[in-house]
Amino acid sequence: MSQSNALIIPGLKVALVPCPALGDTTLLLRLAWRLQAAGACVTVASVSLASVRSYLPGLNIVGGAPDVVALAASNDLVICAIDWQVTVPLSNVAYLAGKKLPRGFNPEQPPVLLAGRVIAGAHNVICRDPKAGKTMVQWIDLYAEEVLGLDTSLPVTGLQDLPAVAEDADRRVAIFPTTPHASKNFSSSGFRRLARCLTARGWLVEFVGIPAEQQKLKAEYPGCTVRTFTDLKGLVDFLSNCAVVISNDSGGGHLGSLLGLRTFTITRRRGDFTWRPGFNELNRVINPILSFKWMGRTVWRPFIPLRRIVRALADVKVQ
Template identity: 60%
Template structure:
């Protein structure tokens, strides 16, 4: 068996297959950059990232459709999100590894299945990203743990990141983008709370704009009639727009992760702990705003009235 550090070598081919969710996709993109820095030929299977090909030189960005047998045959290693796991087909391909967000059970087929790369065992190839949700690490830090301890990659410096981005606009420092929705409505801050926060920020000289998906845009515009509400048909439109911003305020959602990848200040409003693992963590400018108290009423958690706008405003950059 060869040590992990010597298993990943320049010229190797590695395919990455994330889940469609934007937060998961950003983690696999981060891992792709780590592999790329080691001289690996990386293909990343994500429909969402196709529009960003021009900003991701050297990475082969392909759609979400793939054939596992072909990937296994044409790559030295394939790393898939656990949700892509199919026991029937995965058992036949020894160079396919799976990553779960959190622990999978000890009786899961992957718990006893070894991963090989060029006929050498890759210890820990099947693994979890977040090994300890109480450790305080972000998911970006956890993916670096996997990259370093399992794949033997150097994670001592930031990866190259996006390239050839549009220039940041002259008024970017004044603009804050608010993402008031997420796929899980139960974890969203209230529209009224976001509206009050936006009004306070405007009174302090900030330019506030809202961002949602295309199907949400009309409803969001009615909720925030005094503000511009943006919606973009692809991720490139969103990235280009965020180049005109310096801060993103969001629920626990993909918008915060993209903003973090772009180096922006992020404020995540959530009822979870300030060090919860899924907070944006691709740079150090991340802040979590959680409630001062939480209680249950008729079985439902009550937390939204106890979000401190003052604490968020105090954390904003002082340009």
């Protein structure tokens, strides 16, 4: 796209309002870096990112509950997670949903305008086809390219000025054993077996949760180190000193992938499911070798092949 026809030009003010969930926040952060590479002045309204603003040079991070109306008044364009939709009609606000817009939301009306030009497809879902095999990172890049006209061949900056890496970082494994949705969680007995196997092979295994889970996790994983963090900076600082993240389908895997770590995602879903971590090529999905329905529930946890994780990490040098 020529400079004269480009939608996003240097100096344009763009605000992003991500969904509060960690995985969704990493996606909008990817889009922020794409816009930054095009020369836009980018603001991100996010409670969680406020604690890591020092790792995000060039981005204006605004903490607290986002004020979409105020952001629309002070920016040329706002790209906002549908979670924060306001009833006030705003011609420069584009709404994004993960896979589905709310019933009754018309993505064609009213159109989103930028400097008087209509942005076709501005209101959209990130994932347009769950069976296409693309990750959500690939889908957000497609939105950046096809809707905003951004050049996705340009490199993105990523997190900067992270803490110095400790000497034992290449031996450290972080396991995220929980999510807000119990149906997604692998069994605690399975995670205990996995931790024992990896520890016996020289890995330093630690479990990670939210502060409200700390006592519960300590009881479920006796003898193991359990970490919790009050803000995103604490978690980022910890993961920057890890080599591997093992998680359910959760934000921990996405953040680990964003930081360039090797990730294993335990899920009952197919291996190319859309929400797998996709910020680097070091992700593996570990799904059951079989599953079946029993009394209305899907039985899958006993059939997760943990040996695949153990074997994959056997090829990684542990100092």
